[in-house]
Amino acid sequence: RDTDCQVINVDKLTYAGNLDSLSEIMSSPGHIFEQEDICDGKAMERIFAQYQPDAVMHLAAESHVDRSITGPAEFIQTNVLGTYNLLEAARNFWSGLDEQGRARFRFLHVSTDEAYGDLRPDDQPFTEETPYLPSSPYSASKASSDHLIRAWNRTYGLPVLITNCSNNYGPYQFPEKLIPLMILNALEGKPLPVYGKGENIRDWLYVQDHARALHTVLVKGRPGRTYNIGGNCEKQNIEVVRTICDILDEMKPANGCRIPTAGCRELITFVPDRPGHDLRYAINDTRIRRELGWFPQESFASGLQKTVKWYLDNPQWVERVRTGAYREWIRANYEMQGREGF
Numbered sequence: 452r453d454t455d456c457q458v459i460n461v462d463k464l465t466y467a468g469n470l471d472s473l474s475e476i477m478s479s480p481g482h483i484f485e486q487e488d489i490c491d492g493k494a495m496e497r498i499f500a501q502y503q504p505d506a507v508m509h510l511a512a513e514s515h516v517d518r519s520i521t522g523p524a525e526f527i528q529t530n531v532l533g534t535y536n537l538l539e540a541a542r543n544f545w546s547g548l549d550e551q552g553r554a555r556f557r558f559l560h561v562s563t564d565e566a567y568g569d570l571r572p573d574d575q576p577f578t579e580e581t582p583y584l585p586s587s588p589y590s591a592s593k594a595s596s597d598h599l600i601r602a603w604n605r606t607y608g609l610p611v612l613i614t615n616c617s618n619n620y621g622p623y624q625f626p627e628k629l630i631p632l633m634i635l636n637a638l639e640g641k642p643l644p645v646y647g648k649g650e651n652i653r654d655w656l657y658v659q660d661h662a663r664a665l666h667t668v669l670v671k672g673r674p675g676r677t678y679n680i681g682g683n684c685e686k687q688n689i690e691v692v693r694t695i696c697d698i699l700d701e702m703k704p705a706n707g708c709r710i711p712t713a714g715c716r717e718l719i720t721f722v723p724d725r726p727g728h729d730l731r732y733a734i735n736d737t738r739i740r741r742e743l744g745w746f747p748q749e750s751f752a753s754g755l756q757k758t759v760k761w762y763l764d765n766p767q768w769v770e771r772v773r774t775g776a777y778r779e780w781i782r783a784n785y786e787m788q789g790r791e792g793f
């Protein structure tokens with residue numbers, strides 16, 4: 452919306468992808484959709500040759516930690532091998548450009564703060580120099596892909612950028628992640644499954660702030676450099692869930708909603724912890740603030756309000772993403788270790 456760029460949107464449309472999320476921009480001349488898999492080398496070659504991009508923003512990944520615990524193979528396939536494949540296609544294209552084109556080209560890899568491991572309550576937030584110490588198959592696969600990106604920069608000179616962001620939230624998020632899962636379960640009067648004691652801490656970043664940060668890094672970032680992106684908003688999970696409950700109680704949604712009359716908090720249910728559960732993530736975002744002038748603009752209070760409202764206003768989108776496969780996964784995940792009734 453805010454640039455003259457043309458965006459070639461390449462997506463495999465796995466369980467979490469959904470063309471409905473693109474309906475607003477599908478007919479825009481600034482947006483072209485290609486359904487392809489980054490693991491398909493020939494397809495990636497074709498896309499580079501056909502569209503001659505100035506830049507790649509690589510956001511394609513398996514991203515849900517719980518899924519990586521029950522089935523790590525796809526995380527290695529997409530996040531590690533897919534990244535390798537995309538890097539090679541980009542390098543082949545980039546090395547065929549003239550000097551000016553090579554200097555202008557950018558490859559931005561969108562990664563995660565989880566690659567750094569986790570923090571104790573008194574530890575200093577992650578900086579770009581924090582050593583990698585991933586805990587889950589998901590974060591290990593993202594850490595691996597970051598290593599590939601840096602190696603392609605150092606060895607071949609590919610002008611890469613890496614961003615490590617904290618937990619995103621906002622409209623259009625697939626309802627396996629904490630915030631949309633809690634909103635939608637509450638509306639149906641289902642238990643709100645809080646892992647362990649709910650004391651784990653995440654740093655919440657509104658999705659529009661993240662999108663602005665990615666554009667800023669792409670346009671102004673120094674090739675070869677990493678930028679942390681955070682929301683400056685650390686919260687315990689239980690606090691997040693209670694806040695969602697309070698917003699829903701206040702909004703009093705109608706339309707077949709099954710929130711208990713005593714209030715949403717009644718639904719909070721503590722369930723066995725996630726194996727290897729990271730205690731705390733926190734981001735030191737001094738570099739992106741000082742060097743590129745970016746900072747988060749949304750407060751958690753207003754971002755969460757907007758998010759809850761978006762899910763209430765878009766029941767059709769919700770219904771369509773909740774396919775049979777989604778329901779099956781939710782059941783399998785929360786029934787694991789005897790978490791029944793989810």
Ligand code: DAU
Nearest residue numbers: 514515516563565616617618627628629644645646651688
């Ligand atoms: O930090 C960035 C990362 O944030 C991204 O790289 C990941 O792709 C993204 O999924 C997210 O990882 P988390 O594991 O922190 O997100 P998730 O929404 O799965 O969980 C957030 C916290 O809430 C975490 O401490 C686990 C807890 N949780 C999650 C679910 C789904 C619950 O207590 N109950 C739940 O049902």
